[in-house]
Amino acid sequence: MHDTAAPNRADAEALDAADPLRGFRDEFVVADEETCYLDGNSLGRLPRASLRAVADLMEHEWGGNLVAGWSGWIDEAQHVGDLIGRAALGAAAGQVLAVDTTSSNFYQLCTAALRARPGRGTVVSDAANFPTDRYILEGICRDRGLRLVFVDDDSGEGAVTGDALESVLDDDVALVTLSVVQYRSGALHDVAGMTGAIHRHGALALWDASHAVGAVPLELDRWGVDLAVGCTYKYGNSGPGAPAWLYVAARHVDALQVPIQGWFAQADQFGMGPSFERAPGIRGFQVATPPIIGLRCVREGFGMIERAGIGAIAAKAARATAMMVSLHDAWLAPLGCTLVTPRDPSRRGGHVTFHHAQAGQLSRAMRTVKVVGDYRAPDQVRVACSPLATRYVEVWDGFARIRDLLADGAHLRAAPPSSRVT
Numbered sequence: 256m257h258d259t260a261a262p263n264r265a266d267a268e269a270l271d272a273a274d275p276l277r278g279f280r281d282e283f284v285v286a287d288e289e290t291c292y293l294d295g296n297s298l299g300r301l302p303r304a305s306l307r308a309v310a311d312l313m314e315h316e317w318g319g320n321l322v323a324g325w326s327g328w329i330d331e332a333q334h335v336g337d338l339i340g341r342a343a344l345g346a347a348a349g350q351v352l353a354v355d356t357t358s359s360n361f362y363q364l365c366t367a368a369l370r371a372r373p374g375r376g377t378v379v380s381d382a383a384n385f386p387t388d389r390y391i392l393e394g395i396c397r398d399r400g401l402r403l404v405f406v407d408d409d410s411g412e413g414a415v416t417g418d419a420l421e422s423v424l425d426d427d428v429a430l431v432t433l434s435v436v437q438y439r440s441g442a443l444h445d446v447a448g449m450t451g452a453i454h455r456h457g458a459l460a461l462w463d464a465s466h467a468v469g470a471v472p473l474e475l476d477r478w479g480v481d482l483a484v485g486c487t488y489k490y491g492n493s494g495p496g497a498p499a500w501l502y503v504a505a506r507h508v509d510a511l512q513v514p515i516q517g518w519f520a521q522a523d524q525f526g527m528g529p530s531f532e533r534a535p536g537i538r539g540f541q542v543a544t545p546p547i548i549g550l551r552c553v554r555e556g557f558g559m560i561e562r563a564g565i566g567a568i569a570a571k572a573a574r575a576t577a578m579m580v581s582l583h584d585a586w587l588a589p590l591g592c593t594l595v596t597p598r599d600p601s602r603r604g605g606h607v608t609f610h611h612a613q614a615g616q617l618s619r620a621m622r623t624v625k626v627v628g629d630y631r632a633p634d635q636v637r638v639a640c641s642p643l644a645t646r647y648v649e650v651w652d653g654f655a656r657i658r659d660l661l662a663d664g665a666h667l668r669a670a671p672p673s674s675r676v677t
């Protein structure tokens with residue numbers, strides 16, 4: 256394959272034949288081989304092992320053991336958290352919990368961070384950050400009387416630059432929170448460099464890694480990250496609404512306090528005492544009863560990532576996104592598309608976004624020819640390779656079908672986009 260011409264289908268087949276991860280595809284439920292599923296960055300495919308794991312849990316543990324099952328389940332959020340940490344986050348044990356949702360974990364950790372920086376009045380985020388992060392910050396800052404500053408993505412590649420961040424950092428900043436990979440552009444931030452800059456001003460750094468985890472090699476411990484959150488249902492293949500995760504660096508674990516003091520964070524949980532005494536360690540961040548069924552799916556999803564190795568996964572994501580960029584340039588650019596995602600593979604995650612004036616109608620039309628990507632209003636289409644489940648030839652076929660739709664004008668005959676279609 257070369258940079259200037261589109262790879263042909265045989266190139267994609269050769270990449271699949273040489274792919275060290277090719278065996279993993281058969282570990283997923285694939286209901287329709289003709290569908291090019293390029294939306295694993297939104298909802299990953301179902302691992303067959305999750306079907307078995309949940310059935311086993313239901314029959315033998317819940318069905319068989321009833322309430323005695325809690326002797327094994329009680330620490331499951333910590334065990335699965337440790338697995339996520341070692342498989343995908345570069346995090347040593349005792350710093351990750353698999354709990355709740357990304358949104359609620361984000362609220363909990365932002366508030367804990369702000370409590371640890373009393374007297375500072377500014378929170379910094381990114382104008383293009385994922386909506387839930389921006390909305391939650393608005394609420395926190397309103398309630399606490401803090402100033403919320405949004406940095407603009409000024410790189411032309413949908414990412415905040417180090418210079419833009421520096422321009423808003425001063426000694427009044429308590430917390431900076433950004434996404435590792437931007438949900439729209441797919442741009443990858445310099446987590447280590449930006450965390451260092453944030454620390455030089457005495458602030459804490461919280462990273463949302465939802466679009467990075469399972470596609471990009473993360474080194475949260477080595478990069479000096481303070482806090483992070485993310486989901487498990489994208490490249491983690493853990494299922495719709497599966498428990499999310501939170502990461503608290505070891506140096507903060509016993510110092511920070513989240514606002515919801517639930518009974519799972521109580522030192523003597525079953526003493527049922529009159530007032531809250533926080534448990535030591537990461538357990539001090541757990542609010543409530545863990546959702547064991549969902550956690551089994553997370554265990555299977557991240558168990559696959561651990562077996563495959565995040566290095567091999569990230570290498571495939573880089574190669575597949577390079578193929579998407581070549582196909583975009585050769586086929587889609589002449590038909591009115593413009594690439595949004597950075598061209599440098601070291602500056603992007605596992606998805607590629609392109610702009611088209613009728614992106615919503617194009618997204619609808621793509622589903623009629625069995626290509627599933629997603630639409631981001633008003634004018635962008637996102638497509639991804641989820642390295643364990645997606646074949647190179649699936650990417651190639653998907654792009655060929657998008658090219659044919661655009662060339663034929665079929666997208667113009669599609670219904671206008673619905674805001675509920677993802």
Ligand SMILES: Cc1ncc(COP(=O)(O)O)c(C=O)c1O
Binds near residue numbers: 359387388466486
């Ligand atoms: C970057 C990012 N943050 C947060 C969320 C919200 O996740 P949840 O609905 O699990 O809270 C998402 C969901 O896609 C996301 O992409």
